[in-house]
Amino acid sequence: MVVGVDGSGRTHRLDQLAAAAKLPVVRIAGPAGSDVDLDAVVPGEALLLVDDAHLLDDAVLTKLTAAARRGVAITITRRPTVDRPALAELDAAASDQGQVEQLGPLDDEALGALIATATGQPPSAEQLAAVRAASAGHPAVAVAVAGAPAGDSPPALVAAVQRRLAKFVVPTANLARVLALRLDLDDGVLAAATGASTTELVAAIRTLRDCGLLEPGTERMIPAVAQAILAELPPAHRRQLHDAVARALVDSGGDPVVAASQLSAAKARTAAAAEVYRAAADRLRFTDPAAAISWYDDALDAGADPSTVAAGRAEAAALLGQPIDVDSVAVAGPDATRIALAAGAVAAQQGRAARAAEALLAAGPPGPVLAVPALVATGRLAEARAAAAGDGPVALRRFAEAALAFGEPVVAVPLLIEAAEAVEATPPALVLPDTPHALGAVVGVCAGDAATAEDLLDRALATGAGGPVATDRHRTLLAWVRMRTGRYDTAVAELRRLTGPALAGLPARERLLVAALSAGIARRSGDIARLRDAWSTAEPVLARRAVDLFQLEPLEELLVAAARLRQRQRIAPVLDSCEQLVDRIGRPVAWASAIGWIRLQVAVAGEDAEAATAAASGFPRTADLPPRQAAQATAADLWARALAGEVDPAAILDAADALAAAELPWEGSRLAGHAAIRTTDPAAARRLLERARELAEAQPAGAAAATGAAGSPYGGLSEREVEVARLVLAGRTYREIGGQLYLSPKTVEHHIARIRSKLGATSRAELLAALRRVLDDQALSD
Numbered sequence: 001m002v003v004g005v006d007g008s009g010r011t012h013r014l015d016q017l018a019a020a021a022k023l024p025v026v027r028i029a030g031p032a033g034s035d036v037d038l039d040a041v042v043p044g045e046a047l048l049l050v051d052d053a054h055l056l057d058d059a060v061l062t063k064l065t066a067a068a069r070r071g072v073a074i075t076i077t078r079r080p081t082v083d084r085p086a087l088a089e090l091d092a093a094a095s096d097q098g099q100v101e102q103l104g105p106l107d108d109e110a111l112g113a114l115i116a117t118a119t120g121q122p123p124s125a126e127q128l129a130a131v132r133a134a135s136a137g138h139p140a141v142a143v144a145v146a147g148a149p150a151g152d153s154p155p156a157l158v159a160a161v162q163r164r165l166a167k168f169v170v171p172t173a174n175l176a177r178v179l180a181l182r183l184d185l186d187d188g189v190l191a192a193a194t195g196a197s198t199t200e201l202v203a204a205i206r207t208l209r210d211c212g213l214l215e216p217g218t219e220r221m222i223p224a225v226a227q228a229i230l231a232e233l234p235p236a237h238r239r240q241l242h243d244a245v246a247r248a249l250v251d252s253g254g255d256p257v258v259a260a261s262q263l264s265a266a267k268a269r270t271a272a273a274a275e276v277y278r279a280a281a282d283r284l285r286f287t288d289p290a291a292a293i294s295w296y297d298d299a300l301d302a303g304a305d306p307s308t309v310a311a312g313r314a315e316a317a318a319l320l321g322q323p324i325d326v327d328s329v330a331v332a333g334p335d336a337t338r339i340a341l342a343a344g345a346v347a348a349q350q351g352r353a354a355r356a357a358e359a360l361l362a363a364g365p366p367g368p369v370l371a372v373p374a375l376v377a378t379g380r381l382a383e384a385r386a387a388a389a390g391d392g393p394v395a396l397r398r399f400a401e402a403a404l405a406f407g408e409p410v411v412a413v414p415l416l417i418e419a420a421e422a423v424e425a426t427p428p429a430l431v432l433p434d435t436p437h438a439l440g441a442v443v444g445v446c447a448g449d450a451a452t453a454e455d456l457l458d459r460a461l462a463t464g465a466g467g468p469v470a471t472d473r474h475r476t477l478l479a480w481v482r483m484r485t486g487r488y489d490t491a492v493a494e495l496r497r498l499t500g501p502a503l504a505g506l507p508a509r510e511r512l513l514v515a516a517l518s519a520g521i522a523r524r525s526g527d528i529a530r531l532r533d534a535w536s537t538a539e540p541v542l543a544r545r546a547v548d549l550f551q552l553e554p555l556e557e558l559l560v561a562a563a564r565l566r567q568r569q570r571i572a573p574v575l576d577s578c579e580q581l582v583d584r585i586g587r588p589v590a591w592a593s594a595i596g597w598i599r600l601q602v603a604v605a606g607e608d609a610e611a612a613t614a615a616a617s618g619f620p621r622t623a624d625l626p627p628r629q630a631a632q633a634t635a636a637d638l639w640a641r642a643l644a645g646e647v648d649p650a651a652i653l654d655a656a657d658a659l660a661a662a663e664l665p666w667e668g669s670r671l672a673g674h675a676a677i678r679t680t681d682p683a684a685a686r687r688l689l690e691r692a693r694e695l696a697e698a699q700p701a702g703a704a705a706a707t708g709a710a711g712s713p714y715g716g717l718s719e720r721e722v723e724v725a726r727l728v729l730a731g732r733t734y735r736e737i738g739g740q741l742y743l744s745p746k747t748v749e750h751h752i753a754r755i756r757s758k759l760g761a762t763s764r765a766e767l768l769a770a771l772r773r774v775l776d777d778q779a780l781s782d
Contacts, residue, residue, distance in 0.1 A: 001094045002077040004103030005212035007140030010077035013103065014051055017075055023047040028064070031057050038063040043071035050076040050094075054087060054210075061086035068093035079210040105137025105216055114139060118146040134224040136215040145224050153224070153231040161228040164211060171196035172204040176213065177241055179221040180229035181266040185245070192248035239270050246272035256280040260295055274302035282312050286429060289316035289467060311335035314342040318431040319467035321349055321507045337364040341430050344370065348433030349469060349507035351541065353377040353548040356433050366392030366430070372400035373434055377548035379584030395422035399436045406439075406549070407588035409447035410626060416440035420456055424463050434473075435466040441477045442550045446590045448628035448662045450485045451757075454478065472498075472506055476513045480554065483520050486665035486695075491517050503537075509551075512541045516554035519561040524666055528564075535561050542570060547577050549591060556598045563605035571602060589620045593629040596620075600636045601667075604674070609643035616640040631658035635671055642675045649675065649684035653691055657750055660695055669695035694720055694747065717755060717774070724751045725771045 002017075004010045018025045023044075026036055029051040038060075041048065050056070050064060053076040061084075068074045068090070076094045078087070106114060108128060115123040115131055123131065123146070130150065135141035141157065148154035165173045174194035178185070185193070191201045208214050213225050221229070230238065246268060249259035260280035263273045281295035296313040300306060310329040315338060317324045326343045340363035348356035353374040360371035361383075369392035375384035381404075388400040399422075402415035419436035437460035444453035457478040461471065479494040498506065498514050506514065515538035522530035538558045547555060555574065562570045575598065582591050596619045603611035616636035625633060635655045638648065652675040659668035669692045676688035697718040717725060720741075727737045734745040734752075741748075752767075759774065761767035 001075065001091065001098070002101045002103060003080055004077070005080060005138075005210055007138055007212040008103040009139045010103060011051055013101070014049055014075070014077050018047075018049055021047045021049075023073060025049055027051065028056075028060070031055055031060075038067050041067055041072050043073070046072070048072055048074040050074065050090075053078040053090060054081070054083075056087075058084065058086040061090045065090045065093045068097065073097065081206050081210050106139055106142065107137075108132075111137060111142060114142055115146040118143050134222075134227075136222045138212055138222055140212065141222055141224050153228045157224060158228045158231050161213075161225060162232050164213070165229070165232075168207065169204075171200040172207050175201065175204040176208055176221070177229055177233065178245060179208070179214075179219070180226040181241070181245065182221055182223070182226050183245065183262040183266055185248075185262065186252075189245070189248045189252050189254075192251060193244045242266060242268035242270045243272040246270065246276050250276060250279075256283050257295075260298070264298060269302040271303055274299045274304035277302060278304055278309055278312070281309065281316070285312050285316040286319065286427070286467065289319040292316040293320070307331050307335070311338035311342075314339045315431050318342040318345045318349075319469055321469035321472070321505070334364075337367070338430070340364075341367055341370065344374075345431040345433045346507075348374055349509055350546075351507070351509035351512060351544075351548075351551070352546045354546070357383075360433070361387065365390055366396050366428075368392075369396045369400050370430075370433060373403040373439060373550075374548075376403045376406055376585075377550050379549065379581045381585055393426065393428050395419065395426055395428055398422045399439075402436060403439065406443055407585065407590070409443045409449075409590050412443045413440060413447050413449055413452055416443060417452070417456065420459065420465070423465055424459065427465070432466050432470070435460060435470050437465055438470070438473050438477055439550065441474075441481055442553070445481055445484060445553060445663075446594065446628070448626065450481050450663045453481045457481065469507065472510050473513075476510055476517065479517055480513060480520075483517060483524075484553070484666075485663045488521060488524065491521055495521065508541050508544075508546075512538060512551065512558075513554050515541070516557040519557040523557065523560060523564075531561050531564060534558070535565055535567065539567075539570065542574055547574060547581075549581050549585070552578060552591065552594045552598065556594075556601055559598055560601050560605045563602045568606075575599065575602075587620075589622070589625060589629055592618070592620050593632050596636065597632050600639060604639060604643065604670070607643065609640065612636075612640035612643045627658075628662040628664075631655070631662040631664070635659055635667070639671055639674065642671075642678050645678055647675045647679040647681075647684070649679060649681065649688060652688060653744075656691055656695060657746060660750060661753070665695045669693075691747070694743075694751075717758060721751055721755050721758075722775070724748060725755055725775060728752065728755075729768065729771050729775070 002010050002013050024046045026041065026046045027049050028036060048064065048067065053061070056064075064074065065086070074094050074097060076090065078091070082088050082091055111132060112123055112128055115128065131142050131146050134145045144154040144157040165176060168176065171194055175190065175196065178190060178193050187198070187201060191198060194201070196204060205219055213221060215222055233241070242263065245266070246263055249262065250272070256276055256279035259276045263276055277295045277299035281292040281299060284295065285292040293313065293316050296309045296316065299309050306329045310331050314324045314326070324339070324342055324346055326339055331339060340359055344356045344359035344363065344367065347359055357371045357374035357378060357380065360367040360374065368387035368390035372384045372388050375381070375387060384404060388397070388404055398415070398419040402412055402419045405412040405415050416436045416439055420440055423436055437456040440456040441453035444450065444456065457474045460466065460474040461478070464471065466473070476494055476498075479491040482488070483491040495514070495518055503511065503514060515534045518534035518537070519531055522528070522534055535558070538561070542558065555578065559571050559574060562568070575595070578595050578598070582595050585591065596615055599615035599618065600612055603615055616639070619633040619636050620629065621633065635658070638652055638655050641647070642652065652672060656668035656672040659665070659671065672688045672692035672695065676685045676692060679685050679688065697720055723741060724737060727740065732740070734748045737743070738745045738748045755771075756767055759767065759770040761770050
């Protein structure tokens with residue numbers, strides 16, 4: 001018995017068996033069999049060859065079964081499906097006489113021989129692979145494909161498919177056309193798209209399989225057959241087919257992204273498909289905005305009304321840091337609010353806090369609540385307090401409350417942590433102009449709390465808070481925080497990443513920060529060429545005068561660069577804008593100190609003792625100054641006096657240590673270095689220079705990292721810190737370590753504090769364990 005789908009070579013195999021037969025052959029085919037008197041056939045005198053037994057009527061099948069039971073030799077061919085009792089009886093009788101042979105896809109050798117016969121020459125490996133992929137190894141399809149130009153539907157195959165479809169009942173023909181789209185649809189969608197019942201669907205799939213239209217063992221259409229089916233469909237019929245599938249996918253309630261992928265694979269461009277594409281884009285706009293933009297484009301290509309995709313597309317574009325056109329499409333109601341919120345976010349990304357505030361205030365809720373950080377940044381505190389009372393999700397209200405506390409960084413930081421946690425727990429379904437993580441990092445640096453700033457930024461990067469555009473912001477801010485605290489590796493890595501198109505694609509707010517990073521690295525490594533490059537990036541951004549309070553610290557690096565490059569005409573307007581902002585918010589200590597520190601550093605860069613004295617006199621002077629601001633105020637006085645030639649070595653050393661403790665080690669090193677070259681006491685100069693060198697080295701990669709050199713192999717410890725670490729492990733006291741290394745006990749204490757910070761040790765036991773691990777690991781690698 002030979003079993004196989006149509007076109008698999010059943011008749012060819014029967015001919016081979018006839019040629020090899022030792023008995024006379026009697027062929028029987030057709031619904032009524034033949035004129036042969038089956039009752040008269042004597043066992044042993046003939047071999048009955050029955051082709052396409054599934055086509056015979058029941059009476060002939062019954063007679064054939066009786067002959068086989070009498071011992072007449074019989075071989076039959078049939079389709080895989082046994083759908084009638086009479087056929088089942090004959091099948092059993094034929095099986096009892098011999099082996100069942102199942103015809104399947106041709107192997108490479110047989111397929112190659114078939115192609116050679118069809119084309120007159122042996123196929124190449126590429127041709128063999130192409131024919132196999134198109135035909136699934138089905139002989140009849142392979143013959144048609146082999147003789148046709150690549151990519152074309154063979155006319156003979158198209159005609160054969162048309163004849164097949166014409167003979168199918170309606171549900172089967174409909175199913176064939178849907179399966180020709182070669183989509184991965186479940187039974188429910190297939191039934192809905194074809195208008196078939198479950199029973200009809202099962203029967204139709206069986207028929208398509210038996211007719212040799214499906215890939216073996218699957219419910220997927222053979223590729224060349226699918227192409228032939230679609231080739232004969234008029235465009236209108238194909239659009240109807242796409243719409244039927246689209247409606248079935250929507251009605252199934254499944255994932256619209258999966259449905260969109262299915263329709264896109266079929267190149268569906270109909271109204272129903274457009275709705276599916278739009279739904280997929282809406283689903284992805286906050287989690288994968290780049291994919292969402294692509295689906296919105298597909299929806300528009302398929303004929304979607306632009307007003308139905310405008311809001312979602314604006315949100316996705318804003319999350320990618322792309323500009324949006326708020327006037328190109330007329331929308332109203334909630335969609336208009338969504339677009340306005342996205343426009344406000346884009347303005348904030350471009351470093352235009354004032355415009356962002358106006359756009360958000362003009363939008364519906366939660367626009368005013370979202371506007372609070374921008375209002376604060378531009379010094380509009382009364383408006384910020386009023387806006388904070390507006391409606392909005394809890395996470396956004398927490399963010400607004402935290403922004404209002406910015407005047408006291410020590411108070412604001414815990415509130416920003418709480419706001420960041422709320423955003424992580426329940427991400428708002430809108431575009432944030434900024435994240436509490438980013439603002440928390442900026443305020444954390446002002447509070448002298450770099451550890452919290454880093455933690456917030458690490459969490460933002462881990463959770464993807466704020467979307468892709470915020471990822472660049474969080475990365476650059478993290479590099480900034482680490483550079484300010486004397487760790488340059490991250491900044492150098494970011495600057496290497498953000499070059500060319502990557503830098504050009506950043507919003508203006510982040511380009512300004514990258515320029516500040518570059519200027520900071522150049523300043524610390526003495527690289528004037530890099531300083532010029534950083535200035536060329538920052539100058540056009542600064543020329544807009546769109547500065548705000550939360551940009552003050554990065555502005556320091558850029559204005560110092562301007563002073564070093566003698567671009568003084570650019571300094572005064574920016575500083576005046578900053579002063580006006582600080583005045584507008586009542587000159588709170590942290591921000592008044594920040595602007596005073598910028599003026600001091602600009603004066604130091606220009607060797608302007610008079611300007612340095614004026615800057616120092618502007619620092620707040622209260623008994624309860626926070627540690628960072630107190631260290632800056634003291635250092636400012638001593639720096640100004642040193643520039644004027646008055647150096648107090650002991651006070652300078654203490655001030656340098658205080659700056660380092662306030663997480664400004666580079667500034668501490670510069671203060672000691674400037675004083676060293678101005679003192680007339682050689683011994684004091686040596687002490688100051690030694691301290692300047694120690695502070696400059698007291699970071700994982702030191703100044704060498706700023707120029708790309710490798711960092712310390714000892715867990716990021718400097719050479720001096722490794723020396724101190726070895727003596728700590730040896731059980732030496734601070735005084736003993738200082739005596740051996742010619743350092744003061746206070747300097748030793750500072751070194752150990754830095755070592756604790758770098759290794760993450762919170763107790764002496766943890767410190768000793770970490771030191772053993774780091775030093776022992778390096779000893780083994782050496």
